[in-house]
Amino acid sequence: MSTTSPRQALVIGASRGLGLVLVTELARRGWRVIATTRENGGELRAAASNGSLTVETLEMTSPGELAALRERLAGRRLDLLFVNAAINRGNQPIHEVPDDTFAEVMITNALSPLRALEALRGLVAPGGTVAVMSSDQGSISRNTEDGYELYKASKAALNQLMRSYTTRHADDGHTKLLIDPGHNKTELGGPDAPLTPEESIPAVVDVLEAQAGAPGLQFLDRTGEVVPW
Template identity: 80%
Template sequence: MKERPVSDRQALIIGASQGLGLILADELARRGWRVIATTRRLGGELQDRADAWNGMLEVESLEMTSAEQVTALRDRLDGHRLDLLFVNAAIDRGDLPINEVPTEMFTEVMVTNALSPLRTLEALRDLVAPAGTVAVMSSEQGSISRNTEDGYELYKASKTALNQLMRSYATRHADDGHTKLLIDPGHNQTRLGGFDAPLIPQESIPAVVDVLEAQAGAPGLQFLDRHGETVPW
């Protein structure tokens, strides 16, 4: 597919060094968005993509779990007006039953997957245009009603906590005019999802971007999959 004309739409993607975030940043740039994408370590494939896009994709350094670094990023981006703020960063620490999860591991996963995304949204939300979109990468595994198979209890719990905190965020900021989305991209072949997963990001992420673009301006909070269908809580 050919690149689309450059528009004045601007997106900030938190967590784009690899996997879904990298493909998301690339897909938005391909569609003519101006993209700012963050990574914990500069260089690598994200920088290669940025170089190839000739200014359409910019790279910023960020460790999302550091409140100080999030504040510093906010200061560096002062004056920007975002049409999309998307928090993608997350981790997984394996398939242990909850009684075998060390306290330190539990804290690390919950801080990274639940606390930090919402803390980041709060710090950066004033950069989002009045009709802009605030989105977070969630997962069907965060759905309580669909938790009917064994495994990955800590990761599931962290995504459920993320969804609950996003619900609280949406309630607190109900009148800000922002579209608010939790996105389930499906089970993709990434380092986090495993390379035997049934989906590939190069196919699922364009569908996710279709949803983001279609939902722009929609009121309230929605939990949607890559087809735009509602995921049950």
């Protein structure tokens, strides 16, 4: 990451859950944070009252809105670009998933995060970090229990696309990370998850800060351990 102070981050998808806690934790540590929300983002806008956090409206699945955000932020130099976005449309076996549901989940969870990286990577300073929120559900080697086939496939696709992105931009000097935050009590993770975002996200930020400047792509959990592909 750059040596200028304060460090600057752009977090895509921060209106609630993991994303909201992520931006507030970064701001607590002295980062200046730009956070995006699709809609009103009431909690996010309330958190922005401290002055170290600003809010932008973005529908990440829209290439036009990504391009417009890139223009609005022209001239900024980011130490961290973090894409946090995912949806889950139920626990059907894959042969029962409707075509439109398959397309929606794959576009949101796999295609759109990479479009966001491509649209915004030019804002990231030399030595900065480009990161995406993944999941151990995207680990093929850990897929030993049934359930949530489409969600798992979308995260595996995300991981593979991030590999391709890394190959294509191998010489850009950016640290590249896929982050597994663990199973959290969020709208996506459900009420029975063993972790809360307030427990897991400070550890995630520890990993982001510790890995700054590391070469190549790593798939890490919230403790900094490697997640098997």
